[in-house]
Amino acid sequence: MCDTLVLRSDGATWFAKNSDREPAEPQRLIRLPAVHGDRAATVRTTYLEIPQTAERHAVILSQPAWLWGAEMGVNERGVAIGNEAVFTRLTLREGEALLGMDLLRLALERASTAREALAVITELLERHGQGGPAGYRNKRMRYDNSYLIADPQEAWVLETAGRLWAAKKVERWAISNALTLGHDYDLASANLEDHACRLGCWNGRGDFHFARAFDGRVLPWIAGARQRRQLNQEFLAHCPAKVDWLALVVALRSHGHRGHRLSRHDNRQVCLHAGSFWRPSQTTASLIARLDGGSPRMAATGTSAPCLSMFQPLGFEPGAGAGLLSPEEAPVEESLWWRFETVHQRALADPGFADALRAGHGWLETELLAALDRRTLDWPRLAAEAQAWHDAWHQLAQQEALRPPRWWRLNAAR
Template sequence: MCDTLVYFKNREHSYFAKNSDRDLQERQIIYLSQDPARELRNRPYELELEKYRQPFLRLKSIFCEYKHPYTAFISRPTWIWGAEMGVNQYGLAIGNEAIFSRERVPEDGLLGMDILRLALHNCQKAIEAVDFITRLIELHGQGGDGGFKSSLKYFNSFLVKDFTEAYIIETSAKKWAVRKVKSKAAISNKYSIENDYTSTNLKNTDINFRKEYENKIMSFFTKGAQRKDYVLAQLESQDLDLFSLIELLRSHNGQGTIKRGMKSVCMHPGLIIKSETTSSLIVDYLDDKFFIWFTGAPNPCVSLYKPFAFTLQNANQKYLQDLDTAIRFNHKWRVFSQKMIGNYNWFINNVKKERDEIEQEFILQIDKVIDNKNDKELSKLILELTNRAEEFRKVSVKTSPPGKIEDIMIG
């Protein structure tokens, strides 16, 4: 289960953010994809799951219909081609959510994550992505099984944003409804569009989209309503900045301790629910520029948000381009995250203060070069901050108490 939000602070400053909640121990890597066609041909995935065979064949059958000209910074599970979230070189950001309909989910439909990534590589603007996504769904359908270890069959909602506008898309089979965002919005694992859509392919435009298609039982168990309501309440109650947005993504819904289950924006596995926040991403839009902040690892409540920007000097950051290196990068930060979660009280007393200070330092240093518009200087700074983050990771892991770093259960 996941949570995605957009927030327009003013005409010049806005945010996109998502926490991706996936099966425990599913690996999700984050990197800069410049050749999606090569990735599809080589299929360099850690696992080839039978459940992905039919959706992958559907993806391959339509892939050559598009040129895929745009580079995208994506966060994706390693067993599929598609992405949970991402932003492309033009600042188009997209996140998707599983939503549960009363209609049957076909096994051979396109996965929502594949749809999302296709849009990132082929669209520049939010409205263009809306048209692209809804057309794909109408022509080719959606479906498949998006679960890693467990089965998870669903349709999709999408939150699509560029510099100036954002849209929510909600779907059921090949039907869709779109609502334009006014100033702030959040989506989770629950239908939210009722009669307030700005466009739809329904023949009867008097239909309440949520009431017509939502599986209320599944929506109840996902706790998407509670998480969405909490996020919206936070967006309404404060003048959000990057620091408070990070705290929101780390939130256990106002509680200082980690809780099991699906009610928290920062999700952790429980006795029954085996999901966790596997990756977290923020896009910070300022005037005509945007910067990315990402964990590249599970559990934002303990993880460090690291910076990235699209520049001509991105070749310096090898871990963001080579898939094997991206997998190793994820593993290192995953071990850090699991160590901190496994020794949570120790983290609070010995690591949290330094982590927060490092993030504040990173944000302030990035702010200083925003107006410079010097790609070389910006890329050099990001590389320096990346090295600083790596030093912090090494020391924190080395000095942490011994403990199990896999299948950690939070008490």
């Protein structure tokens, strides 16, 4: 489960995403340099080996540690992409292909604009297909994908079903775990309607509607996909013309009308916390990007649960986001994500600790985010301040050994 939104405002494009995965599934932030003149003929993705390209952009990726691709990311040219699981009538139930997360990374490495990224994804999708086990522990989890793709000039929503797809240029849009495109789209697979008829997804009568033809029914309802999307749509509808970092942070931390009592949550929250059998996912990473023609600026948690975490500045400059990023080959146990799990799990077990944690990052987070609007940043100082905050809460979390609630532990062990 995930939630992604994009909006164009005041000459810039804002992108934000919560990545929802299994409890205790490590997700790290990595920065990969640009590559020029690579002679490798192929690249090994999570399951497939496909032709490689000699020229690739530098990228920052938020990546579940066990796979090759990424849940979300930004490249040095200012292209940002986030993907969502969608459970369509054409989802591949057997075999292996490109994961949606692999397609996301390939597009960021190869594309200089949002429109180019859309072309990279759709060309690879039609050639290689999508599919394969996409869960950390749950290898029965398989899905197709939708994407929000943005650059400083424009944004696109791209939705897929098997090897078929449709795309629409948008100004303000949100996606969750259900298809959103209907009659109105700007680009699509060749002969899309004929394929839909041949595959038994449309009877050929009336106006063709992409989501009605291909979307599943049960899993989007269980996941609360439309209700979570509605929360972000309401944010976008009421968002002022001039957006700032804190507005996007608040959107990603939304619990809707359920507040911070996790026992009352029901999959209808943007900031998701794992619960019963019907609520097996939680937010394991969050990312915000502002794309305005200069070097991309980002804010990320690098940790689980945005309502409990602190957003920190991130960028492509040397030394930027040093406390957030992990070397690609480093053990995940050395990542900020892994270290923060002690704090996160203590907060799940101790409501008083969780309330103090939520209240304890406001002043510093405001200062860190304000720095993103300056022309030059003192990256070492920003990293040191964030590190001191994390160290203090890690020490507090270790003072009392408390286990997370049983329902969380069951999901984490499933």
